[in-house]
Every structure is written in C-alpha cells, then in structure tokens.
Amino acid sequence: MLGKTAGGLFWLSRYLERSENTARLVEAGFRMALTRAAAGEDEWGSVMTTVGCLDAYLAKHETITPNTAFDYLLRDKTNSMSVYSVMRMARDNARATRTALTREVWEAVNDGWMLLKDMLKRPISQTELPAVLASVRQQSALVRGALQGTMLRNDIFSFSRMGALIERADNTARILDVKYYVLLPTGAPVGSSLDNVQWEMILRSASAERSFHWLNPGNASPKAIAEFLILDERMPRSLAFCYDELITCLRCLSKDYGDTRSCHALAEKLEARLTNFTIDDIIDNGLHEFIRDFLRANAALAAQIESDYRFYK
C-alpha cells in the first residue's frame, strides 16, 4: 500500500471525526447559551478555544454573538476548522484514496459532502441549527457504518481507524483542557447550579450525558466525570477507550507487516498511563498537567505513525 494512501485514509477519518466533534460542541454550546443567557459569550468562546479557532475568529469579528460564532464554526470557508472546510478536506482525501475505499464508503462520503455543501450554502437561523447539526453527525455516522460494514480488515482499515481514534482522543482531551477548572475541587462551591450546568456541558460535548447518568444515577461529581472521560474503557469517547483500540490497530498492523515500529512503543507507554493511574493519582498530580501532557503525547504519536508508515516521505 502506498504511504500516501495510508496518510489519506488516516486524514479522511480524522476529518470526518472532527466535523462530527465540532457539530457536537456547537450543539452543547448552543444549548448552554440558551439556558444561561448571560454566559453566552463565554460559552461560544470556550467552544472556539476547544476547536482551536478562537484567535482566528477574533481577528475577523469584534464581538462574539451566537450567530456569528456558529456561522464561523460551521460555514466559514476561511476557517480551516469549520465543518465546511473539514468536510471538504475529508472528501478530497476520499477522492485521493478512492482506490482503497469500497463503493459504499466513497458514496457515503460523497453524498455527505453534497448534502452538507448544499445545507451550508446560506446562513443558518437558530431555528434551523439543530437540524443542520443532526445532519452533520448523521453523515459521519453513515460513513462510519459503511467503513465498518464493507471494508476488508487489513492495513487500509487500520490506518483509517487509527485516524479516527487519534482525533477523538484529541477532542475529548481538548474539552477537558478548556474546562478542567470546573472539575477541580477548588472551583466554585460544589453542588452550585453553575457547576451543574458546566458539568452537563462537558458531558454533552462528548455525547456522554446519558451513559454517565445511567452509570451514576443522581450522583454527578467532578471526579466521577473526569474518571469517566479519561479512564473508563467502556465509554467510546474516553481516552482509555481510544488507546485500547489504537493498540489493537497497531497490533493488527504489526501482524500484517511482520514488524513493530517506534510508534508501537510510544502508544503502549501512553496506554500504560491510562491503565495504571487512578483518577486520584491524576488529580493529585495535577489534572491540567495530565491533560496537557496527554495532548502533546497524542500529537507526537500521530507524527510518529506518519513517519513510520511513510505518509509523506
């Protein structure tokens, strides 16, 4: 398999995951802004920080209003992180790796792009927003379904799966990075209504609210939320889950190719941190530092995979 193709598949999945994550963040931010009018500006600011485009936004707009914020996050062609740009790049990568994709996967990506391109043509009203966001998530789910259901389980599948997992771990860690202070015992008085809303926002941003409450009925604590999103291997957007699966993919690759490369050791080191530590260890040693380290290490692993499997040279 060409190195370029492996890279294309990896990034195809990263971009699809990213568009879904951005849609989810916008959804959570919108809901939060609706329920707490006063803090609207802060919430959109923190959504854009999480997505990584706040500075660029502020360079273009003087103030943060809900409509300019979600317009920038969804439709702005000059914003490389907008759902529009990200889907466009996903589709370009799918075109570039067409020979490695099944017809079902290609059509799911292409249909998704045509639908979203059309949907994002005109400014979106607050009334239309929920339907647009649902669509973004649906398109991503359709591609994932086609990948799961029709792709051969070989190196092609491993590379595309790894891209999604790296991106997802990055996204969950970013949510925690931006909101870590809400989860610290030293924050506002525990049990205050402000906290409750903020915790809810974190859980929603990771599509984790239902499963969390189901596991912890009537008993939300910042520590439990942090533990759930970082260490719970049952939770498909937790860091531990992503790394567990990443290790599986890397093992499949080393079985396919008959060798292990530098990225294998790197991934195992990171995974060990997620299985050997308890949430108390993490909080005692500094939640924010832990998350920061994780983000750096996750990016380093992505770069190592890129170089080990010759995506670019």
Add this chain to the structure above:
Amino acid sequence: MRQADASARPPYSDYCDWLETVRINDLQKKSREAETFFRRTGITFNVYGQKDADERLIPFDLVPRIIDAREWRQLVKGIEQRVKAINAFLHDIYHRQEILRAGRIPEHLISQNAAFLPEMIGVTPPGGVYTHIVGVDLVRTGADEFFVLEDNARTPSGVSYMLENRETMLKMFPELFSRIKVQPISNYPALLRRSLGKCAPARSTGQPTVAVLTPGLHNSAYFEHAFLADQMGAELVEGHDLRVVDGRVAMRTTQGYFPVDVLYRRIDDEFIDPLNFNRDSMLGVPGIMDVYRAGGITLANAPGTGIADDKAIYSYMPDIVEFYTGQASILKNVPTYRCSEPDTLKYVLENLEELVVKEVHGSGGYGMLVGPAASKREITEFRAKLTARPSNYIAQPTLALSTVPVLTRAGLAPRHVDLRPYVLVSPDSIDITPGGLTRVAMKAGSLVVNSSQGGGTKDTWVLEE
C-alpha cells in the same frame, strides 16, 4: 438512426420498436436519475483555469448509438491495420528512418517537430510496443464509410465514460438489454491489465507490478485515472510517490520503496522527467527516462509517440499505412490541405466558409475554425492568423457527419456524433473493445463534440452477430 424514407436503419430497428412503447416523460425521468447516479459516483471532470470551480458532469445522453456486427468487423480490420502501421512507423522513425530515406515524408516534418523526441532515438520499448493504448477518432458519413479524424496515440482519455455509460444503461434499461443482444465491454480493465503486463520489461520476473501515474486530484481526468487503477487493481501514484532506487523506478509504500514494472502514465511527455525534459515539472519522476532507456521500466504509452498523431503527419497516414503494411489503407483519411504549401494556402483562404481549419498542435477542439458555422468576423480574424503563420494550420472539408437522436426537453432531436474505439496493443495481440465512446455535440447543428466545449457522450452498442 433513420433512413431517407424515415424508417429505422436496420441496426436501430429493435431499439425503435422499443422506443415506441415508452413515453418521453419517462425517458426524461430516467435521464435525471442517470445524472444523480453520475454525481454520486463522482464521474466528473474539472475544468482548467476555473479556480474553485465545481466538478462538472459530462452530459450523458441515454439514446444509444448502435452499430451492426458486420460494419463493426469492417471497422476492426481498418483500425488494426492502422495501429500496426503506427507502431511500425514509430519504430522506424526512431531507428533507421526508412520512410524518410524513401522520400515518402519530408524530413523536416519529423526533425523540426516538437513531438519528435531525440531521447527516443535507438530506444526499443519492451516488447516493441509504442502505443499500448490508442483511441482512434472516427466519423461515419454513410454506410461503411468511416473517416479517421485523429489517431490519439499519446494518452487517449474517455474510456471510463465508455464503461460507466454502459453500467448506467444496464441500470436504467435492463429490459432493453434482454431484448437486444449487445456485445459486452466490461472486460476492458482486465484486458488492459493483462495487455500492460505482457509489455513488462524482459528482466522483471513474476507477476508484473502495474501502476497508474496521475498528475493528481485536480487534473480534469482524475476520475478516470482513479477508476482505471481501481478496476485493474493497480496503485494510483503521483510523481512524488515515485523515485529512482537502485536503477529501478520504485513507489513509496508503508513498507518502503517497491519497484514498478509498468507505468501507465497519464502525463504528457514533457512533464514526465524534470531531469530530461521540462525542468519545472513537479508531476514527473527525476531520472525516469534514464531507467526507461536502460530497459528498467515500461512506460505506456512510450515517450515520443506524439509524432504519430501529429496533425502535420496526419495527412501522410495513407502513405504510412501503405509503406509499412504493403496494402492500401482501409480507413479513409479526411482530405487534408497543408497550409504550409503556397498553392494550397491560396485555395484554403478562398474557401474558408466551406472548410474546417485546425491548429497543427492544437487539441480539445480549441483554436479551430468550423467555416460553415462561423460568423463573418470569426472568419476574418482567422484569416489573419492563418496568413501570419500558414504552417501552423491544416484545413479539411466539412464532412456530413452522421447524426443520432438525443433526448432534449422538446423530445428527440438529431445531433452530430463521432466515435472513439479503444485499442489495446501488446506484443502478440491487438484488442479492440466493441463500441467505444460516442461523443455527441449537444447543440443543434454543431460539429464540435469535445467535452471541454460542452459535448456529451452516449453508450455505444455493437450488436451481437
């Protein structure tokens, strides 16, 4: 489709019977379905020079062009003869140049031709094949009367449309295909793979590795490159995926560099090797020509084949066919006036309203004048260009091209068509896929069928014997 008395021509009679049972509205609905299918599959092309332009669809018309088996057999004979002659000509022109010595072609037409590559002198491609893939452009002017317009011996495109048009027709009108027996074309990719494999360098052992070289995602024919690679089970590579390693051309895989035996390149000669040709080319592979000359890789088509489909050489094709096969050319050449000759130029200038004038090195239907369809001003402007550089032009009479109906909003209406059959050449065989790509001028009366100028395509049927 119809004869002078308005009855259906024999190959169309079954189709016309069927047509009488369908409503135009239903056909129009099918036409929209076909368009959706093309868009979803991504059978699109990019238009050069239009930044950020959307990918376009080539209009697909769902009335097939039908050729009967007997006429096709005749055509096949003519194409085989022509393709054999082209390969013999290319070998000769890059070796002993007997045809020049015999005085059948003026020497300067070769030596001063940009399509002639001195780098190919004395080089014999693996298996002796120069043109692995040829797309001969033909027009039909009457029963058994076909003229060759162009030989397309470089990198003919469009074969993916031939294949996808048929797939679409099978989806839209299954009942038609059970009623009318049409020769299948679906094994073209397998034949192409086999044909290219047979041309692998002598020193390569085992199953040859074939790759398709594309200029990339933004090339107008990218879909076709990806499609063919996919259908052949070959890798789709770009220049930066390849490099010369230990005297072989190798592609960068996730497990290191892996040698390629046959490269089906969809890049023009001048861009293929920045060390040997255009130094600014980012599309090619530095040093690939040296590997090629040393017999380390097969390039399909061979570099330098453009000299055979050059428009200035075209007028000599009857001589070329006769010189190498010893027989008169079966396919007709359109009579061609070489504007470089003063007497001829005079005739051309006096009859511009009647003639088609083409640039010698032009392609894609650009830079040409279709006299009968041109305005007075266009003719005046063209006259100036022609007088300034006569040797840059050839002229041909306007042919009475055959028409086939297309589906328009107002119902069926005749439009002019041409035909491009695809020919695969290997050391021991010439395979011609029954049918080919029918291109159709979508504007009433127009003779320009190029997709870059709004032309469309049709499925082409060759009936079973």
